[in-house]
Amino acid sequence: MNTVPQIIFPVAIPLIAAFLLPIAGRCHAGFGRIFGRAAVLVTFLASALLAWQVAGAGPASSAMGGFKAPLGIVFYADNLAMAFVLLLNIGVWLFWPSGDEDRSGPYTLLLTLLGGGAGLVLSGDLFNIFVFYEIVAVASYGLAASGGSAAGFGASLRYLLLSALGSSLALMGIALVYAAAGTLNLADLALLAPDVLRGPPGAAAFLLLLIGFGVKAELFPVNSWVPEIYASAPVRVTSLLAGIVSKLALIVILRFLVLVFPMPSAYGLLLTLGILGVLAGELAAYRARDLNSTFAWSSIAQLGVIAIAFSIPGPAGIAAGIALALHHAVVKPAFFFIADKWRGDVKLLSGGARTSPLVAALFVLLSLSIIGIPPLPGFWAKYLLLDAAFSSSPAYWLAAAVVLAGAVVEGAYLFRAAGFFYGGPQKGRGAALFMPGELVPAFVLGAVLLVAMFAIAPLGAYITSMAVQAADVPAIAAQILLGGN
Amino acid sequence: MSTGAVLYAGAIGLFLIGCYAMVAERHLIRNILGLVLVESGVNLLLVAVGFRENAAAPILKAGQSAGMMVDPLPQALVLTAIVIGFGVLALALALVVRVHQAYGTLDTREVARLMRVEREASGPGAAGPRAGAKS
Amino acid sequence: MKGYGHTAATLLFLTGLGILLIAILQALPFGLAPMQVGQAIVAAAPGDTGADNIVTAILLGYRGLDTLGEVTILFVAAAAAGMVLGGASRGGAQAENAGFILHSAAYLLFPFLLVLGAYIVLHGHLTPGGGFQGGAILAAAFFVPVLASPASPFNHRTAMLVEGFAGAAFIMIGLVSLVGSDAFLTPFFGKGEAGALFSAGSLPLLYLAIGLKVGSELAGLMARVSGAEAGA
Structure with missing residues (x-):
């Protein structure tokens, strides 16, 4: 059994830094910001090292305090957990506040979020x-x-x-x-x-x-x-x-x-909530006239789709869920960055393509991917879901139909927004918006999406292996109960 | 009634009263008090789960072997849960102070209405100063 | 009328929820829970940790990570509240001082509260109590004077320093134990003689860090909230 005590580092490093950050911020103006960024970088390196170990030697665990499994708390890291720990690290780094403020509050909270989020996916104990x-x-x-x-x-x-x-x-x-x-x-x-x-x-x-x-x-x-x-x-x-x-x-x-x-009742419960989430989210998103709330509602719908995927028993459903989750984690933040620049009514986008062609192109790219147009990564994620659903019981065929209908509604409201971008008379608002610096994270995410498009095959294989590992209950139980001491 | 029935009834009762105060009351402070009641009910349930008839408190006396004791684990969990509840409560009260300063009311519907008004007012204009747009 | 309908619907829903919960709890016989892990801990705790108080053995030993999380939640709540209230007007100076009785009692109580708090923190592994309870009393020692005379400034800077270093010390103790053994937060030092003040290895050290951290956090938090309220 694979015992790796360093499994605590993704949690311990950001927390210790969060405790010390207010003091660091008080020592010298602006130091808190650098201190926080450095802590995120160190955490990322430690997590990456751990992820590499886990990918090589298989799932690892460690019993906190040296107390054996059922008595103490055991941390368990497999490829799935490490992928999301790394994702969280990258997200905190990318979305680190850009302003030149000296308040240490948000930095402290972000570091705590980083440590807490890592513990959330690594811990093997209910409480x-x-x-x-x-x-x-x-x-x-x-x-x-x-x-x-x-x-x-x-x-x-x-x-x-x-x-x-x-x-x-x-x-x-x-x-x-x-x-x-x-x-x-x-x-x-x-x-x-x-x-x-x-x-x-x-x-x-x-x-x-x-x-x-x-x-x-x-x-x-x-x-x-x-x-x-x-x-x-x-x-x-x-x-x-x-x-x-x-x-x-x-x-x-x-x-x-x-x-x-x-048990079937639990899977059914998650499936039901997922379907209701898709229906409610897509309809509300269609009705919304404001770009930001459109994306908020569609986010609810897309998380519903992920819930549907996870409610399909077996590794195929898990793989589809992971793929959808990773895809959504890349696409949605980029959408929110664009929405933040055009706060307010969707009509304000009018003529935006002429003044900010790059932003408009990014918007179309993201939209196509999230609707699921091949060959973009979003298509493959949805394909995995439909494939898993149709090889499962008839209740999931209904879910698949709901997801497809949701994609149609999604297409309707996203193309409506894109229509405003490319058509319509120009409103004054777009004038000063040619590729503003605040949209850098959105463009980084767009680039990630394009790179992923050319690496679909290895990504798909990796996600499938992750899902197989996460669905192998006896192996997980053995590693948690016997490993780590 | 047995001890168990009293404890369970108390836990469920506290939980339901708290839920009522959170859902039906229109005053933010009462909503928060409802949250406190809900948490107390759940904590009571958790302690009750570890109860044993005629068992001792889980502290060893000198020279005495471990006899029949109540389950110490839920007690430890409840200690943790109480502190968590306290932290959340403190943050909630801090937010209430600021909400009251901003809107001058703690009526939930009134606050929701004023928030909507503020969002609509700030929506289209929010990007304005930064982007330097003119319309 | 609409308001009454809403209330009635809520009551109806909650009644249903209550009946459901009662039905579920009836499936779980009271006082007969399996407590597999609980029983095993009671049997193993004296040998594993050396603490007489088994709840302490769980909080700092078996589930030490929960306690770290708990301390973190208090910390992050205090940090968030401080950030939220940061922009609030500070009106502490305008608030009236309390009367003579409260005023003198507050300062008379100060040393006693301090000693009591320290006692409870340091004996957490032997008797009921520990870092959280003792820390709350320590916080009261520093906060009661603020209540008595709101004009007197509360030293947030010191509180912040104690808070930060105590929290870091908890994790450092955990990381130090990583060197000797192969797990985070493994108790080190000898277990000592059961019932003695210096026993149970590093557990009392952890409780000391928690006591200091909780004390400074609570005092700082309450001073901030009361300061903001006085200004509101």
Whole structure:
């Protein structure tokens, strides 16, 4: 069994830096910013090293404090977890506040988010995952309010109330699991699940956990915060929350589903919420007249699509979900950056292509990919989903039909926006917008998308191997229970 | 009624009262108090899960072997959950202070309306000063 | 009328939820939970950690990472609240001083609270209590004087320094133990004699760091909120 104590570094390094950052920021104006960036870089290097080790030697684990598996907390890293830890690192680096402000607050929150998010996907203990989820949650309430506008404070407060209620429900779910099984270790639960969690208490516990973690994952009934927060938070925060943090929550839900609740009722629940999310999100996005809220609603729909993919039992569905999640993590932040430049009514885009041809081209590229036009990566992600759905039970055929219908609606509102870009009389607004510097992250993401298009085959193979690893319950349980000591 | 029924009823009762205060009340402070009630209910449930009849508190006395004890794990979890709840509560109150300063009211519908107004006012203009656009 | 409909719907929904929860809890017999891990911990804790208080053994030993997360949440909540309130007008100076009784009692209590807090922090591995409870009392020692005379300035700078270094110390202790063993946060030093003040290895050190961090965080947080309120 592969024991790697360095598995704690992606969590420990950013947290220690977050604790020290306010002091560093006080020593010298502007030093906090550099200190924070350096900490992210060090974390990224440590994570990359760990990911390389995991890719070479197989999944690794480490028992915190040296206490063996069911008693203590065990961290477990496979390729899936490491991919999302690296994604989070890159996201925090790319969306690091660009302003020349000396306030250390947002930097501290970002570093804590980085450490908490890494713990979220690496931890192999139900309650420990809850603790890291709360770290991420509290950091994101703070970041959502960091714009400093009154609407930002109000939106953050409403988000906090909803999310804290969700967390309490999740904690209740954890209490039910503990009452039924007497353990919190995911691997231990995976071995016990067929016996003790099959009945109504198990289904209730999964529903409660799904609602609790679904708040961050923008799942159907608990996503009312999304348009409000994305409209009032700084664009970099929006990109981070929509692009990456939501995926971390979905990965946690996937782990619960595969390891602890592998029963038809749980899969059906996630499928239902996913379908409802797609329907509600796409229709609301079509109705929205404001670019930012269009993307907020479509983000809900696309996370619904990922939930549908994860609800297909077996590695094929997981692979489709990972592909969709990675694709969305690249495309959506770029959309939000563009929306931030054209705040307000979609009609204000009118004639934008003449003054900012590069931005308009980027917008079209992103739109084509997210709708799923070959040969862009978005097509392959959706293809994986449809392939997995049609080789599964008939309930998933319906889901596939919903996803296809959603893509049509998506195409309708994105081409409507593109139509304004390329047609229509020029409004004054586009005049000063020729390739502004603030859109650099969007162009970086667009370039990533193009590169991915030429590397579809190796990417697809890698994602499939990741999914096979994540679906292999006996191997995961053995590594967590026997490894790490 | 047995101890168990009382504890479970208390936990569910606190949880439901809290939910009511969060959903139906229109005052932000009451919403937050509802959240506190919900958290207390869930914490009580968690402690109740570890309860054992006629068992000792999980602290060893000198020269005494470990006898029948209540489950210490939920107690540790609840300690953690209480501190988490406190942190969230403090942040919520800080946000309430700022919301009240900005809007002069804590009525949820009024705050939501004022937020919408502010967003609509700032929407099209937000990029204006930065982009230096004229229309 | 619409308001009543909303209330009635909420009540109806919550009643249903309550019935559902009761039905679920009935499937779980009270007092008979399996507690596999709990029982194993009770049996192994004295030998593994040397702490008499088994809840402490769990908090700092078996689930030390949860405790690190918990401290982090307090920290990030305090940082976020500080950022949110940063722009609020500070009106501490205009607030009235408290009366003579509260004023003198606050300063009389200060040393006692300090000693009590320190005692509870340092005995966390032996008796009920520990870093969080003791830290809260330490915070009260510094915050009660602020309540008594709002005009007196609270030293945020010192609080921030203590907070940062105590938090870093917790993780450093964890990383140091990585050198000796092969896992984060492994207790080191000897386990010592059960029941003695200097026992249970590095656990009391962790509690000391938590006590200092929680104390400075709570005091700073409350001073900030009360300062902003006085200004509002």
